[in-house]
Amino acid sequence: MPELPEVETTLRGIFPKANKQTIKQLIIRNSSLRWPVETNLTKVLAGLVIQNITRRAKYLLLQTEKGHIIIHLGMSGVLRILAHGTAVKKHDHIDLVLENGYLLRYNDPRRFGCFLWTDQPIAEHKLLNNLAPEPLTDDFNADYLFIKCQSRKLPIKTLLMENKSVVGVGNIYANEVLFATSISPIRPANKISQQETKLLCQNIKKILTRAIEQGGTTLKDFLSPDGSPGYFVQQLAVYDKKNQPCPNCGTQIIKIIQAQRASFYCPDCQQ
DNA sequence: ATGCGGACCTGTTAGC
DNA sequence: TGCTAACAGGTCCGCA
Incomplete structure (x- = not known):
């Protein structure tokens, strides 16, 4: 969740x-x-x-x-x-x-x-000592992300979700961030340009920040400690939008499975 | 080291 | 309507 x-x-x-x-x-x-x-x-x-x-x-x-x-x-x-x-x-x-x-x-x-x-x-601690920098700090920046991507051939979506490379970005926001950056989730990480890692980094920070301001994303049952839901779900562009029109171009959003997780993207806008 | 698949669970929904 | 299968926001671990 x-x-x-x-x-x-x-x-x-x-x-x-x-x-x-x-x-x-x-x-x-x-x-x-x-x-x-x-x-x-x-x-x-x-x-x-x-x-x-x-x-x-x-x-x-x-x-x-x-x-x-x-x-x-x-x-x-x-x-x-x-x-x-x-x-x-x-x-x-x-x-x-x-x-x-x-x-x-x-x-x-x-x-x-x-x-x-x-x-x-x-x-x-074992669970914490190998984590990527906090995404909302300056330690997480375009240079860092570019170096991480350079040495890896796995799909960029999968890299965004592994905690040794990026933390805090799960399946929803990985999909949203890639849409915002016009990058296909299946592109190998080492095929992301330096300029793209800069935009990717900016969008990770922007989308996480905006989601925090909205109290998170409530899909089914997420509630904050006071019992209120999150409202970011209203701003999702592609997550869980299979067969719905891309907000940019109207092409139908497609769903694929990567690393046993659902990926949603626009095959036209995201290359 | 890298990358992949399995594993851990219950609850809800899609499909027949 | 009812049963079954698929799927769900995470991530560690073991294997090739």
Whole structure:
């Protein structure tokens, strides 16, 4: 479900109620996420203070005085801030109960997400130490992207979705960014020109930024922590638009499968 | 090192 | 209407 804008929306939603709060209790109803949630975390976390909450790629990092909680929402995860005593629903796997009367509740039907603890320096964690630069910082720029593309023959769409090259861009935004840049998803990465990587880089930043401003993209069930949906879906040009007219030229959008993921593009505008 | 396919899950929708 | 198959926003891992 969530790409970077949805995770950023989640961060902004939980921050005001969860940051600087003391953890009263951790409740694990179902520990079987992507990796098992360690049951001894209930002891480790009790009494710790959430000193800061940040995002790295699509990971949410809750910093405490003894280490970090690493949360990923996978395909279908949702984090919400709720009052103590709020009734539990299906797939409400974890509660982080806070001392201010609220709790952070993790719901994830498909259980592709994770809830991990580490006391190692966070940047060195195995899941984080090989990630591309944050796309909305200056470290992610045209020169960086060009060098990454130069040495690779895989389709550009696939490169945009691998976390060692680009983070935060999932299937929806990979399709949208390539449309905005008039590049076919099947073009080999090493056939992208320097000028095109510049435009690609600009469009990644532009589209992610705009999506964040709209509160993310709600396709089926994404809700921000306050329960509101995202509105970026209204601005999608090609994603899930098979057989619909291209907004530029009217040609029918086609759907193909790349790396087992659906790609949508205009065969006329995108070469 | 690269690139591909499988794996992990449940819920919803498309198609017969 | 009902059953079945396909598909869904992610990404790690193992293999060639």
